[in-house]
Amino acid sequence: MKTVFRWFGPENDAVSLKHIRQIPGVSGVVVTLPGSPVGEVWEPGQIAALKKTVEDGGLEMEVVESVEIHEDIKLGLPTRDRYLENYAQTLRNLAGFGIKVVCYNFMPVFDWTRSELAYELPDGSAVLYYDQSEIDKVTDPRKMASDMKRNSNGAYMPGWDAGKSDRLIELFDLYKGVGEEELFGNYGYFLRKIIPVAEECGIKMAVHPDDPPWSIFGLPRIVNNQKNIQRIMELVDSEYNGLTLCTGSLGSDPGNDLPSVIRHFGNQGRIHFVHARNVKIIKPGLFHESAHLSSEGSYDMYEVMKALFDTGFDGYMRPDHGRMIWGEKGRPGYGLYDRALGAQYLGGLWEAIQKAGKTR
Numbered sequence: 001m002k003t004v005f006r007w008f009g010p011e012n013d014a015v016s017l018k019h020i021r022q023i024p025g026v027s028g029v030v031v032t033l034p035g036s037p038v039g040e041v042w043e044p045g046q047i048a049a050l051k052k053t054v055e056d057g058g059l060e061m062e063v064v065e066s067v068e069i070h071e072d073i074k075l076g077l078p079t080r081d082r083y084l085e086n087y088a089q090t091l092r093n094l095a096g097f098g099i100k101v102v103c104y105n106f107m108p109v110f111d112w113t114r115s116e117l118a119y120e121l122p123d124g125s126a127v128l129y130y131d132q133s134e135i136d137k138v139t140d141p142r143k144m145a146s147d148m149k150r151n152s153n154g155a156y157m158p159g160w161d162a163g164k165s166d167r168l169i170e171l172f173d174l175y176k177g178v179g180e181e182e183l184f185g186n187y188g189y190f191l192r193k194i195i196p197v198a199e200e201c202g203i204k205m206a207v208h209p210d211d212p213p214w215s216i217f218g219l220p221r222i223v224n225n226q227k228n229i230q231r232i233m234e235l236v237d238s239e240y241n242g243l244t245l246c247t248g249s250l251g252s253d254p255g256n257d258l259p260s261v262i263r264h265f266g267n268q269g270r271i272h273f274v275h276a277r278n279v280k281i282i283k284p285g286l287f288h289e290s291a292h293l294s295s296e297g298s299y300d301m302y303e304v305m306k307a308l309f310d311t312g313f314d315g316y317m318r319p320d321h322g323r324m325i326w327g328e329k330g331r332p333g334y335g336l337y338d339r340a341l342g343a344q345y346l347g348g349l350w351e352a353i354q355k356a357g358k359t360r
């Protein structure tokens with residue numbers, strides 16, 4: 001297993017490569033091209049420049065999060081073939097620079113969603129918060145999109161700056177004809193075109209679960225539980241068609257038993273990337289994120305790491321969303337300090353599990 005750290009690039013991240021390099025156990029960063037128009041090809045020159053910056057900083061660049069999928073592909077519009085061609089070309093270009101895993105999602109219109117980005121916990125730390133009853137009050141999705149961006153401390157927000165804002169009303173209209181079955185159909189079309197390219201160039205595709213893992217604003221969501229993810233894995237039965245096991249996204253539905261989901265997909269060799277974080281579930285549809293430690297949230301992180309170890313996990317793991325602590329200002333969920341603490345805690349669990357495993 002390799003521990004990696006998400007980084008948004010020299011112009012888009014308050015956290016420097018120098019600081020990331022000083023976190024024990026972290027070998028590389030998870031990168032993206034912020035602001036690159038969704039659906040267009042990532043050019044070799046852009047990827048080369050990013051790789052040089054990362055390697056000059058003493059870190060590896062083997063994971064990309066995300067190459068986003070154009071809505072026309074998710075909607076199954078006739079224009080999708082052009083975007084699929086571009087997607088395939090981006091994969092080929094990334095492979096040329098040693099990328100091994102590409103994380104992406106298949107959520108219609110909106111990426112991860114929260115009702116509050118800086119909810120204060122009793123200890124004064126700030127976390128991301130989700131309250132379904134607040135989301136239900138939002139009648140205009142354009143307001144949702146602008147609030148997410150406005151509350152981001154001016155930072156580029158993963159998944160929310162993709163230039164979709166102008167098209168929101170049109171997109172909502174187009175999705176009226178797309179239910180879960182149609183979305184599975186369009187997803188199959190995507191995978192049948194893209195997985196053979198991924199196989200050919202040695203990139204493992206790792207779909208990120210929907211966050212939260214249920215339908216919001218009446219839009220279909222299908223990457224949300226073991227049964228549906230199994231169906232997706234079978235759409236194209238290849239280890240290159242794999243999963244980003246995001247504990248926080250899947251686990252915010254208490255119906256998803258994380259250790260058993262991990263064992264299920266881990267035993268099939270389908271987990272290529274792990275986002276590890278903890279969440280405190282107050283009641284169904286109401287949760288806040290928490291420090292990584294088991295006692296701080298609703299998940300048993302030891303059992304999560306144990307399930308990964310037992311199924312021979314050999315991919316990349318990153319500490320996911322941290323709290324804002326110690327006066328740090330930055331992108332919600334992506335400060336330096338709490339994610340660094342998380343990396344140490346997860347690394348400690350892993351070392352203990354590994355050593356206990358050897359003595360048995």
Ligand code: DNO
Nearest residue numbers: 066103104105112158159208
């Ligand atoms: C949020 C992230 C997501 C994730 C995408 C992957 O913090 O976990 O934005 O990167 O859904 O495509």
